[in-house]
Amino acid sequence: MRARATAVGAVGSLAVLAVAWQVGTLLDAGQSPGGTASPAATTTATPGASASPATDGSFVGAVENTRYGTVQVKVVVAGGKITDVVALHLTDQGGRSVQLSNYAAPILRSAVIKSQSAKVSNVSGATYTSKAYLLSVQSALDKAGL
Amino acid sequence: MSIDDTGAIRLSTPPPDHEARYRRRARIGDALVVALWLSSAVAVALFLVSGGTARFGSVSDAVTSVGIMTGLVGTNLVLAMFILAARVPFIDRAVGHDRAIAVHRALGKPAFYLLLSHGVILLVGYGLASGLNPIAEIGPLLAIPDMPLAIVGMALLVVVVVTSFVSVRRRFSYETWHLTHLLSYAAVIASVPHQLSIGSVFSPFSFERAYWLALYVLAFGAILTHRLVEPLASSLRHRLRVGRIVTEAPGVVSIYLTGRRLRSLESAGGQFFIWRFWTLGTWWHSHPISLSAMATDTEMRITVRDLGGGSRSISAVRPGTRVWFEGPYGVFTDAGRTAPRLAIVVAGIGITPVRALLEDSTLRPGEATILLRASTLDDTFLWGEILQLAERKGVEVTTMIGPRARTGPGWMTQADADRGLTILGLFPDLLESDLYLCGPTPWLDLVEADARAAGIPDHQIHAERFDW
Numbered sequence: 001m002r003a004r005a006t007a008v009g010a011v012g013s014l015a016v017l018a019v020a021w022q023v024g025t026l027l028d029a030g031q032s033p034g035g036t037a038s039p040a041a042t043t044t045a046t047p048g049a050s051a052s053p054a055t056d057g058s059f060v061g062a063v064e065n066t067r068y069g070t071v072q073v074k075v076v077v078a079g080g081k082i083t084d085v086v087a088l089h090l091t092d093q094g095g096r097s098v099q100l101s102n103y104a105a106p107i108l109r110s111a112v113i114k115s116q117s118a119k120v121s122n123v124s125g126a127t128y129t130s131k132a133y134l135l136s137v138q139s140a141l142d143k144a145g146l
Numbered sequence: 147m148s149i150d151d152t153g154a155i156r157l158s159t160p161p162p163d164h165e166a167r168y169r170r171r172a173r174i175g176d177a178l179v180v181a182l183w184l185s186s187a188v189a190v191a192l193f194l195v196s197g198g199t200a201r202f203g204s205v206s207d208a209v210t211s212v213g214i215m216t217g218l219v220g221t222n223l224v225l226a227m228f229i230l231a232a233r234v235p236f237i238d239r240a241v242g243h244d245r246a247i248a249v250h251r252a253l254g255k256p257a258f259y260l261l262l263s264h265g266v267i268l269l270v271g272y273g274l275a276s277g278l279n280p281i282a283e284i285g286p287l288l289a290i291p292d293m294p295l296a297i298v299g300m301a302l303l304v305v306v307v308v309t310s311f312v313s314v315r316r317r318f319s320y321e322t323w324h325l326t327h328l329l330s331y332a333a334v335i336a337s338v339p340h341q342l343s344i345g346s347v348f349s350p351f352s353f354e355r356a357y358w359l360a361l362y363v364l365a366f367g368a369i370l371t372h373r374l375v376e377p378l379a380s381s382l383r384h385r386l387r388v389g390r391i392v393t394e395a396p397g398v399v400s401i402y403l404t405g406r407r408l409r410s411l412e413s414a415g416g417q418f419f420i421w422r423f424w425t426l427g428t429w430w431h432s433h434p435i436s437l438s439a440m441a442t443d444t445e446m447r448i449t450v451r452d453l454g455g456g457s458r459s460i461s462a463v464r465p466g467t468r469v470w471f472e473g474p475y476g477v478f479t480d481a482g483r484t485a486p487r488l489a490i491v492v493a494g495i496g497i498t499p500v501r502a503l504l505e506d507s508t509l510r511p512g513e514a515t516i517l518l519r520a521s522t523l524d525d526t527f528l529w530g531e532i533l534q535l536a537e538r539k540g541v542e543v544t545t546m547i548g549p550r551a552r553t554g555p556g557w558m559t560q561a562d563a564d565r566g567l568t569i570l571g572l573f574p575d576l577l578e579s580d581l582y583l584c585g586p587t588p589w590l591d592l593v594e595a596d597a598r599a600a601g602i603p604d605h606q607i608h609a610e611r612f613d614w
Contacts, residue, residue, distance in 0.1 A: 005176035009183025016184060020191030024199030067197065096272070096290055096344055103276050124204035125275020 056080075059144040060088070061136030069093040071132035075112075075140035082116050082146070085109045085137060091129045100126040108133050117141070162508060164580070168484035168605070174240035182226055182249075185361075189218040192354040210271030213264055220260030221341070223253050224334060225365040232368035233475060242477035258307045265300060292339040299336030306330045321430060331369070338362065373472070381470035384408060388423070388467040389445065395527035397452040398495065399461045400438065403469055408441040411474060414481055415440055415506025416499040416582075416610075419473030421448070421460075428459045436478075436499035436610070438528065440506055449528065451495040478582065478610045480507045485606050487579035488514035491557075491593050494521070496584030496612045497528045503582065504535045511540025515573055518545045519557070519585070544572060550589065557592040569596045577602055583609040 056078050063072045068091035076084035085108070090101035104126035111120035118138035122130035193215060202208045230237065230250040237246050266280070273283035287293055308314055309326045318326070341358070386405035393399050413419070418436040422429060438449035450461055478499050488509065492500045497518070507514070516536060520526050526547070536543045550556050554563030570576055581597050583590050590611055597607060 002176070002179070005179035006183070008176075009180040012180060013183045013187035016187035016191050017194070020187075020194040021199055024194040024197070027195060028197065028200040099286055099290065100275075122203075123275075125206040125210065125272070127200065127203065127207065 055144060057144075058086075059140040061138070061140035061143075063089070064132035064135045066091055066128040066132045067093070068097040068128055071129060071136055073133060073136045073140060075137055075144065077144045077146060080146070082113055082141070085112050087133070091132070097129075101129055104129050105133065108137075112137055116146075162480075162483075164483035164485060167481070171240050172605075175245075178237065178241065185226065186219045186222050188357075189222040190215050192357060193218055196352055196354050206271055206274035208271075209267060209274060213267030213271050216260045216267060217264035217341075220257050220264055221334075221337070222361070223257035223260065224330070225361050227253050227257060228331075228334075228365040229368050232365075232372045233472070234368050234372055238475055239477070239481070242482065243475045244477075254307065254310060258303065261300065261303065265297075290340075290344065292343045296337050296340035299333040302329045302333035302336065306333065331366075334362075377470070377472035380411070380472075384411070386446075386469040386471060388463050388465050388469060390465060391461070391463075394449060395524050397524075398449065398527050400447055400449045401460070401463070403446045403448070404444055405446070407443060408446055409443045411441065413437060413441055413446075413474035414479040416478040416480070416482075416503035417474035417476045418478075418499065419448075419471040419475070422470040423460060423463050424468040424470065425459075425463055428463065431459075432472075433460060434475075436476075437474075437502045438498035439502055439531075449495070449498045449501075476610075478584070478608055479503060482608055483580050485578050485580045486513075487575045488582065489573040489576055489579040490514065490516040490582045491519065491585075492516065492583070493519040493557075493585030493589055494525050494612070496586070496590075496610065497532065498584075499610055500582065500584055501528050501531055501535075504532060504539070504541065507539070509539045509541060512542070514539070514541040515575075515579075516541055516543045517572055518543060519589075520545075520547045521549050523547065555592065555596055557589050557596065568600075569593070570600050576600055580606050580608060583607065585612060587611040 057076075059075045059077060061073045061075065063070050070089055071091055072088040074086040074088055075082055076086065087101075087105050087109075090105055091097045092101065104123040107123050108120065108130060112118060112134075118134045118141060120134065122134075193211075198211060198214075201211045227250050230246045230253075233243060233246075269280040269283050269287065272278075272287065273280045276283065276286065278286070288297070306327055306329050309318060309323055315323055342355070384405040384407060386403050386408075389402040389404040391399050391401050416436065418434050420432045420434045422432045435448045435450060437446055439447045452461055476499075480503065488507070490500055490504075500516070504514075504516075516532065518526070518529055518532065520529075526545075529545070533543060535541070546559055546562060548559035548561065551558050551560040551563035553560070555568070556563075558567060573579060573581075576597065577600070579602075581602055583593055583597075585593075590609055594607060594609055598604075
């Protein structure tokens with residue numbers, strides 16, 4: 001009796017986990033910031049490919065919502081180049097978010113300035129913050145025509 | 147309390163189908179085991195479906211996710227342990243308090259190691275993400291809101307677990323150990339804020355959060371209801387006091403407790419209560435003791451022997467002493483039966499629950515056989531009552547008096563061992579019987595081993611060990 005119950009429980013648990021993994025993957029594909037294409041992100045932003053010439057100045061990016069709070073950045077453009085990225089708001093919901101934001105933002109900022117684009121890799125351990133940060137950068141770059 | 151004629155009324159009801167009832171209880175027990183497994187799986191599943199699957203992309207993310215999942219499963223097991231220790235009547239009836247506590251103990255170490263690894267794995271995961279080694283990561287970890295409290299909780303848990311290791315527990319009195327064990331509630335409560343605020347797991351208004359809060363309410367609700375409110379209300383309602391005290395044999399007394407509406411407690415013969423006698427020397431000490439006769443509406447009886455400090459002070463309580471109690475508990479009862487026949491082996495003070503069990507059992511003539519065992523004539527207390535009941539219910543009784551054999555089966559007398567008596571000789575139908583054993587642990591272990599060697603299935607053995 002007992003052994004059978006344990007076996008049923010173990011197999012049932014594995015089934016629950018397998019289903020959960022599938023469902024989680026599906027939900028994630030539908031929800032991740034990269035998946036829900038915002039209109040701003042669809043326009044190409046490769047330097048040089050843009051038709052309109054870049055304007056100097058500060059460009060405020062879109063507010064991106066994550067489960068850990070909103071993210072918004074301002075991109076400073078001078079001489080057609082990204083010279084700075086200023087975080088206006090970073091993920092701050094949940095105990096570790098502030099720490100992670102403070103850790104990830106400088107890394108993302110220098111990566112964006114170095115590559116002159118929003119197409120840089122996420123900071124590991126701060127996936128949500130990274131994705132939202134880069135989306136906001138991209139929308140600012142779109143406004144700047146970069 | 148006399149052996150009244152309620153037995154005659156009970157005899158007229160058809161005998162219960164013990165096997166069918168056992169199968170039903172076993173199914174409930176199985177369902178509980180499955181539920182325990184599934185609840186752990188659900189804990190992980192909820193994490194996976196609410197964003198967890200996306201968090202295996204990098205090494206640090208994967209390590210962190212594993213750390214979160216160990217914490218979730220560990221917490222789930224701790225909450226299950228609370229429910230198992232809460233003496234929920236439904237669980238007590240289905241599997242018995244003994245087995246519930248056995249599972250509670252078995253879960254202790256896995257839960258503890260899961261929660262410890264939760265902390266360690268997350269230090270590694272966070273460290274990998276921020277480029278720090280796990281030790282250096284402790285600083286930033288402590289800076290996270292609610293984390294210091296959670297670490298206090300973990301430390302309390304360490305104290306609870308260490309004091310429960312068998313070798314350590316022996317050094318403490320039951321009361322000290324029990325008080326320490328209550329720290330586990332504080333430990334879990336201290337851990338709740340970090341679970342709620344480190345929102346990666348429990349973001350506000352999510353199903354996951356609602357599920358976990360419900361689980362906490364269930365576990366703490368079970369403890370509060372069945373370990374505190376219900377016993378307290380019951381103690382106040384029934385107004386139990388010590389009545390007369392009757393000496394049954396040298397060092398053995400029956401304590402009659404008087405109260406009101408005691409039948410509404412619906413205690414079955416063979417069950418025990420946990421008693422608290424309100425005298426200066428005994429109030430802080432609780433004693434699990436079986437009733438030695440069925441309760442009437444106004445009176446209950448327990449029979450105790452002077453062993454150890456606790457039971458001596460009980461036998462010295464004065465009439466009029468207020469008594470609080472928890473219970474009734476246990477499945478050393480007719481409801482615990484699983485097989486068509488009944489074999490009872492009982493020694494010394496172990497007679498008490500058997501006396502009540504016999505009174506409460508519906509038995510076909512010839513269904514049950516009892517072996518009464520005593521070292522000396524002084525240990526034959528309550529035997530007269532058993533013999534009277536047995537005669538009325540058609541129960542066959544064998545008595546065996548004398549010190550334990552040095553050679554052969556050690557639970558018999560030397561004379562019986564020498565003439566080659568076996569447990570199957572005493573109970574020819576043993577394999578289709580429930581074997582109810584009650585007596586001192588070393589003696590009982592020998593009987594149980596003999597019965598197992600004869601081939602009786604585990605579930606047919608019902609043992610109550612009396613060490614006090």
